Amino acid sequence: MSPDDPAQRVVVTGDGPLLVEGPVEVDLPDGTTVRSERPVVALCVCRRSSIQPWCDTSHRRRARRKPPEETP
Template structure:
């Protein structure tokens, strides 16, 4: 994005082990050079690469088994 693209900062929300939330509309450039565009007010971008509708999140990250923290020895 060029420096003169606008004065307002784009808001990005990191959700831990879920998607990356962006205030929309957004246009995403994919590795193959194509672009995906969403006009939604909030867009969830997949960061786990499990989504069937990548780059958009389809909540596939929720099906991943979570590791339990190691038991502490007293």
């Protein structure tokens, strides 16, 4: 990548996937590379997705913690 190449945008969401402007190639731990031609790709960071490294919205099904109750 040279300084003149446009930077890829990565959006870190609060409790969901990383959103990356595509197309993208992802190198996996087993040495394989997967590619997506989509304009925006959601990469799973919760490790619950059944279609790793892509997000399948499994993070939405996890139980949310209740905020601590205040004592008077």
